[in-house]
Amino acid sequence: MPFSNHIVWISGASSGIGAALAIEFSRHGASVVLSARRTDMLEEVRQRCARPDDHMVLPLDAARSDTHPGAYEKILERYGRVDVFVANAGVDQRSRAANTPLSVERRIMEVNYFGAVSMTHCVLPDMLARDKGQIAVISSVMGYLSTPLHSSYAASKHALHGYFEGLRTELIRSGIDITMICPGYVRTDISVHALRRDGSEYGKMDSAHKSAMTAEVFAHRAVRAIRRRRSEVLIGGPEILTVFLKRFFPRIFRFLVPRLHHLVTNGNRSK
Numbered sequence: 001m002p003f004s005n006h007i008v009w010i011s012g013a014s015s016g017i018g019a020a021l022a023i024e025f026s027r028h029g030a031s032v033v034l035s036a037r038r039t040d041m042l043e044e045v046r047q048r049c050a051r052p053d054d055h056m057v058l059p060l061d062a063a064r065s066d067t068h069p070g071a072y073e074k075i076l077e078r079y080g081r082v083d084v085f086v087a088n089a090g091v092d093q094r095s096r097a098a099n100t101p102l103s104v105e106r107r108i109m110e111v112n113y114f115g116a117v118s119m120t121h122c123v124l125p126d127m128l129a130r131d132k133g134q135i136a137v138i139s140s141v142m143g144y145l146s147t148p149l150h151s152s153y154a155a156s157k158h159a160l161h162g163y164f165e166g167l168r169t170e171l172i173r174s175g176i177d178i179t180m181i182c183p184g185y186v187r188t189d190i191s192v193h194a195l196r197r198d199g200s201e202y203g204k205m206d207s208a209h210k211s212a213m214t215a216e217v218f219a220h221r222a223v224r225a226i227r228r229r230r231s232e233v234l235i236g237g238p239e240i241l242t243v244f245l246k247r248f249f250p251r252i253f254r255f256l257v258p259r260l261h262h263l264v265t266n267g268n269r270s271k
């Protein structure tokens with residue numbers, strides 16, 4: 001099996017894409033370290049993995065970078081190394097930029113961007129010492145463009161591209177690979193947990209997510225991309241074409257997106 005004897009650390013493994021990735025990696029022979037805040041849900045996911053006893057639940061808050069080195073030490077105690085780190089933990093947004101306080105904007109950056117960077121700082125020195133390893137980053141189509149009610153979320157995903165593209169150039173002569181994975185819509189609770197301007201959860205699943213690809217199908221394709229050590233991959237439905245629309249026809253993109261965006265967010269235009 002392609003990932004047997006591999007230790008895979010996944011942040012945000014308690015639900016959605018992270019949970020599906022944990023199960024998919026376990027099916028390919030990996031021992032998985034499952035991190036997120038909700039320990040009970042991590043435990044449930046561990047039980048759904050192949051060979052549950054091979055895996056480890058490691059509760060962690062992505063926004064608490066001071067706790068990450070201690071968490072990483074626990075992985076080393078049990079497994080001695082991390083072969084693949086998947087930076088997946090993330091929180092979405094449903095608020096207009098003009099209405100969103102800096103505290104909410106910082107929160108989104110702390111979880112989505114600094115969380116990924118901080119955990120990368122944990123695994124990277126040992127990967128460099130072994131000259132071996134892989135970091136997979138779950139970004140988004142929003143790493144290339146932005147839409148109404150998503151300014152800080154899109155900023156956090158753009159920031160991931162800037163950081164990890166730079167890191168990749170530094171690792172060019174090493175045995176460490178960076179894989180940027182950019183989902184379109186995937187049927188998860190991402191919009192349910194999205195932050196509104198007061199920091200509370202949006203609480204609803206957007207219509208676009210209701211009819212999107214399942215997390216299991218996504219995970220199957222994402223793990224294949226990681227196995228092939230792809231640099232960058234877009235995974236989703238027709239919405240991923242917006243990346244090419246933005247790149248090659250930016251004026252059409254900027255005309256259409258503000259007018260059509262409400263169609264995918266349950267008809268909500270302003271927050």
Ligand SMILES: NC(=O)c1ccc[n+]([C@@H]2O[C@H](COP(=O)([O-])OP(=O)(O)OC[C@H]3O[C@@H](n4cnc5c(N)ncnc54)[C@H](OP(=O)(O)O)[C@@H]3O)[C@@H](O)[C@H]2O)c1
Nearest residue numbers: 012014015016017036037038061062089090140185186188
């Ligand atoms: N679903 C989509 O359509 C879509 C599209 C593009 C990109 N993505 C990206 O995919 C990734 C996974 O999202 P999802 O769709 O699977 O949504 P999800 O079901 O809401 O999962 C989000 C995961 O992130 C974890 N998380 C959130 N805040 C955290 C924190 N402070 N510390 C640690 N973990 C935290 C959650 O765990 P706890 O709450 O237990 O901490 C959960 O496991 C995110 O980075 C998201 O931006 C998703």
